[in-house]
Amino acid sequence: MRAVQSAENFQNKMAMEGVPGSLGTSVGFSLRIGQTLFSSASLLFMSLGVEFYSYSAFCYLVTTMGLVIPWSCTLAVLDGYSVVVKCPVRQPGILFIIAAGDWVLSVLTLAAACSTASVVDLLFQTSSSFCTPKCCSRYQLSAAMAFLTWFLSLASALLNLWLLPSS
Numbered sequence: 001m002r003a004v005q006s007a008e009n010f011q012n013k014m015a016m017e018g019v020p021g022s023l024g025t026s027v028g029f030s031l032r033i034g035q036t037l038f039s040s041a042s043l044l045f046m047s048l049g050v051e052f053y054s055y056s057a058f059c060y061l062v063t064t065m066g067l068v069i070p071w072s073c074t075l076a077v078l079d080g081y082s083v084v085v086k087c088p089v090r091q092p093g094i095l096f097i098i099a100a101g102d103w104v105l106s107v108l109t110l111a112a113a114c115s116t117a118s119v120v121d122l123l124f125q126t127s128s129s130f131c132t133p134k135c136c137s138r139y140q141l142s143a144a145m146a147f148l149t150w151f152l153s154l155a156s157a158l159l160n161l162w163l164l165p166s167s
Contacts, residue, residue, distance in 0.1 A: 024088025042145035
């Protein structure tokens with residue numbers, strides 16, 4: 001009976017370690033590169049309009065993307081190294097920190113994207129004296145890129161959370 005249980009535990013652990021998209025996999029590397037690209041694009045579109053500092057939601061988006069870019073870039077380097085060396089990171093403490101960081105940044109990114117999108121919608125519905133159509137469309141693109149960043153960040157957070165119990 002005990003041998004059967006340990007065989008099942010071993011099979012479960014092996015199945016969990018092969019989670020695509022988790023830390024140290026090529027899919028995880030792709031998710032991190034996507035997060036970096038979309039958050040950089042969001043920051044670029046927001047920064048092209050020099051009037052973004054007039055609205056706190058836009059400043060919040062810039063601050064959040066300023067946190068997401070180095071986080072995702074660092075973890076992309078870690079994922080790339082793990083893929084090349086073929087030695088994924090499986091230490092429970094490191095996985096916990098990365099899963100917690102992913103969740104925190106995912107929630108911050110969603111909040112920033114939603115607040116930016118709502119302010120842009122409000123500016124579109126009011127008169128164009130607050131925001132020129134060119135600037136508002138840039139802000140709208142920035143919010144769209146932030147939502148794409150959030151989607152990839154959420155995927156990374158879920159997959160790393162799934163891997164956490166098996167470590």
